[in-house]
Amino acid sequence: MDKDIFFAQFGHLAQGPGGIKKLRDLILQLAVQGKLVEQDPNDETVDLLLDQIEAYRDDLVREKKIRKSKPFLEVMEDEAYFAIPTTWKWCRFGELGDWGAGATPNRKQSTFYGxxxxxFKSGELTGGVVGPVP
Structure with missing residues (x-):
C-alpha cells in the first residue's frame, strides 16, 4: 500500500472495528523500525551519541553520583527483533541511562520531581508502554 492509497482509505481504516488502535499500533511499529520518516544523513552517528552518553556516565561515576556499571554485552544479530536502518544500532537499556528498582518517592514531595x-511507578509501565505520568 502506498501513501496515496493509505490516505484515500484512511477514513475507512479509522472507522472500522478497532481501527484507531490498529492505526496507532501501525504508526508505533513504523516509528520504532525507522520507517515512519526518511532518515537524515546529516544526523550524528549513533556511535557518537553512545560515546557521549558513556562519557557523561563516566563523569557521574567520578563524581560518585552513580555506581560504575558492568560492561554491557553487544546485542547479537539473533537478538534483534526486526531490521532497523543502518544508521541505527541495537543497544542495551543500561547503555542509555541509569535504571533501578525500589520505592518511588511520593509525588507530593516536590523536591524529587521536576x-x-x-x-516511573510500576503501575505506569503496562504492556511495555509508559503510561501517562501525573
Missing part, C-alpha cells in the same frame, strides 16, 4: 531524573 529535575533531571524521571520517576
Amino acid at each position: 529535575g533531571s531524573t524521571p520517576w
Whole structure:
C-alpha cells in the first residue's frame, strides 16, 4: 500500500472495528523500525551519541553520583527483533541511562520531581508502554 492509497482509505481504516488502535499500533511499529520518516544523513552517528552518553556516565561515576556499571554485552544479530536502518544500532537499556528498582518517592514531595531524573511507578509501565505520568 502506498501513501496515496493509505490516505484515500484512511477514513475507512479509522472507522472500522478497532481501527484507531490498529492505526496507532501501525504508526508505533513504523516509528520504532525507522520507517515512519526518511532518515537524515546529516544526523550524528549513533556511535557518537553512545560515546557521549558513556562519557557523561563516566563523569557521574567520578563524581560518585552513580555506581560504575558492568560492561554491557553487544546485542547479537539473533537478538534483534526486526531490521532497523543502518544508521541505527541495537543497544542495551543500561547503555542509555541509569535504571533501578525500589520505592518511588511520593509525588507530593516536590523536591524529587521536576529535575533531571524521571520517576516511573510500576503501575505506569503496562504492556511495555509508559503510561501517562501525573
